[in-house]
Each structure stands twice: as structure tokens, then as C-alpha cells.
Amino acid sequence: MHIMEGFLPPRWAAAWTLAAAPIVVYGAKQTIDIIRQDARVKALVAIGIAFVFILSALKFPSVTGSTSHPTGTGLLVVLFGPAVTAFTATIVLLYQALLLAHGGITTLGANVVAMGIIGPTVGWTAYQIIRPYTSLERATFIAAVLTDWTTYLVTSLQLGAAFPAGDGLDAIIISALDFAAIFTLTQVPIGILEGILAAAVIGYLTRLGSETIESLEVAA
Amino acid sequence: MNKQHYRSLLAAVAIATLVAGLSFTTGGLDATDQQAVAMIETTEPVYDRWADPVLQPPTAVGETVLFAVQAGIAGLIFTHYLQRLTEADQSETDASDA
Numbered sequence: 385m386h387i388m389e390g391f392l393p394p395r396w397a398a399a400w401t402l403a404a405a406p407i408v409v410y411g412a413k414q415t416i417d418i419i420r421q422d423a424r425v426k427a428l429v430a431i432g433i434a435f436v437f438i439l440s441a442l443k444f445p446s447v448t449g450s451t452s453h454p455t456g457t458g459l460l461v462v463l464f465g466p467a468v469t470a471f472t473a474t475i476v477l478l479y480q481a482l483l484l485a486h487g488g489i490t491t492l493g494a495n496v497v498a499m500g501i502i503g504p505t506v507g508w509t510a511y512q513i514i515r516p517y518t519s520l521e522r523a524t525f526i527a528a529v530l531t532d533w534t535t536y537l538v539t540s541l542q543l544g545a546a547f548p549a550g551d552g553l554d555a556i557i558i559s560a561l562d563f564a565a566i567f568t569l570t571q572v573p574i575g576i577l578e579g580i581l582a583a584a585v586i587g588y589l590t591r592l593g594s595e596t597i598e599s600l601e602v603a604a
Numbered sequence: 605m606n607k608q609h610y611r612s613l614l615a616a617v618a619i620a621t622l623v624a625g626l627s628f629t630t631g632g633l634d635a636t637d638q639q640a641v642a643m644i645e646t647t648e649p650v651y652d653r654w655a656d657p658v659l660q661p662p663t664a665v666g667e668t669v670l671f672a673v674q675a676g677i678a679g680l681i682f683t684h685y686l687q688r689l690t691e692a693d694q695s696e697t698d699a700s701d702a
Contacts (some may be wrong), residue, residue, distance in 0.1 A: 439682070444630070566636050
């Protein structure tokens, strides 16, 4: 989902950066606040952030002969919501933009909006809706899958909007669908895998002990 | 080094190896990110790429190493805090049992 450095026209790069900035700042403040709560919550934040770093470094091949990455954000979304996730995604994307030539500084805002804000918000909203009706593991699975898929869908829309196939809204949609076609076959199984991993970690965390479950439920 | 440190280190090495292994075996395949770039270049051949990556990993091996480092450090933190959480909960259970 990384839009490569320089591959968004300046006005789009600026617009996405302006959109992402306040949410990332808010997320940074929220992250610092919850870390100060107690040692257990701090440990959970660290686990959630580390999970994003691990999964986003994995490169999976697909049947179509292309490769892509998981986002790893699902666990953090379920534990602490989209704002903390937005801040974390910014750190990961910055590392990959500066050192790995994956994504870029000019496209950081757009990539943060996709991977850190809209994807996580959709996953988190789904989690809030379905959690009363299903187990923590199942709700986490669905949240993580939707977070991953939505992230790539947003990237497609961002690229479609910046490079429309003509004039008008339908030209944006047509172009966005073309970009989505590149990601879909690779990302559908990766999203499911990501859901399984996030659900497994949540399942493990809840089996650790009563206190941890409680702090989870508070956050959720 | 105590047992916990040892375990964290082992997990970090395992995760870094997995990341490196996947990176090496998929080296010849196109990343979807690159395919998106190719599509932009087809639909808008006049598009002027106005910024270039700050640093380009010198080789494919360099890229693999950096990804492995990213995941390895994260793996260390992940297992370290997971063990801390386990200990905290266990000591609490012990205390309430006593």
C-alpha cells in the first residue's frame, strides 16, 4: 500500500499530509497518556506496536506472481483504537520511507491516512459493532481483516483520485478499480492471514490472566 | 543473561530469519507497490516524478537486511513485553492465592 516517493502530485501530497497531521498528533498524545497509566498497559502498547513492525516487514508472494505486505495494525486497533494506530503507522512508514525506499516523505500523509487512519477506523468500527455478538478472537479476526483490506482500498482510491481515467467522479472510480485490481488478489489472503495472527495474539493475551483481560476490555 | 532475555533473543532471531527468508525467496517477484507505479507510468506517461527516495537500499540484500532488522528488533520488544505481562499476571495470581 505504500504509494512510492514522488508518485502523488504535490497538491494531493499536501492535502493528505494536512488531513493526517492532526490525527497523528492526537494519537501521539494519547499513546503517551496510556503508557503512563500503568506497567501492564505500557506492555500491551509495546506488544501492539511491535506487532505492526514485525508484520509490516513480512513480504508474502501470491499466486499472481506479485508480493505484498500485511499492515499489522489490527491488533493495535482492537487494543487501543485508531488514534494510537495512526501514530504507530506514522513511525513505521517513516522508517520504511527513509531507509527502505518503500513509500516516501511526500506520500507519507496519504499512506498514513490509508494504513493508520481510515483502515483502522473501519476495522475498529466493525469491532465495536460485532463484539457484543461474538467472541473476542472472532471480533479481532474480522477487525484485522477489514483493517487490512480497507487500507489497500483507500490506497487505490487515493491513486484513482490523483490519476483519474478522464474527467468526473466516474473516471476516478474507474481508475481506482484498476489500481485495486493490482492489490486485490495479493491482499485478500494476506488480510485473512493477518486476521488469524491478530486473533491468536489476542487469544494468548486473554489467557494470561484476569487483570490483563480487564485492561483489554476497558480499552475496547 | 537470564532465561527471559535468552528467549526474547531467540524469538528475535527466528522472526528476522523468517523475514529475510521470505524476502530472499520472493526477490524475483514484483511488489504490488511497483505495479501501481507501472500503471501510473502507463496512464500518465508525462507525469513528472517530483521527489526521489532519500536513500535507496544499495542492493536487494541490503533491503532484506533492513527489513530483517526492523522485524528482529520488534520481535525482541514483542517477546520481552509478552514475558513481562506473563510474569506480572503470575505474581498477582500467586499473591492472591497466598
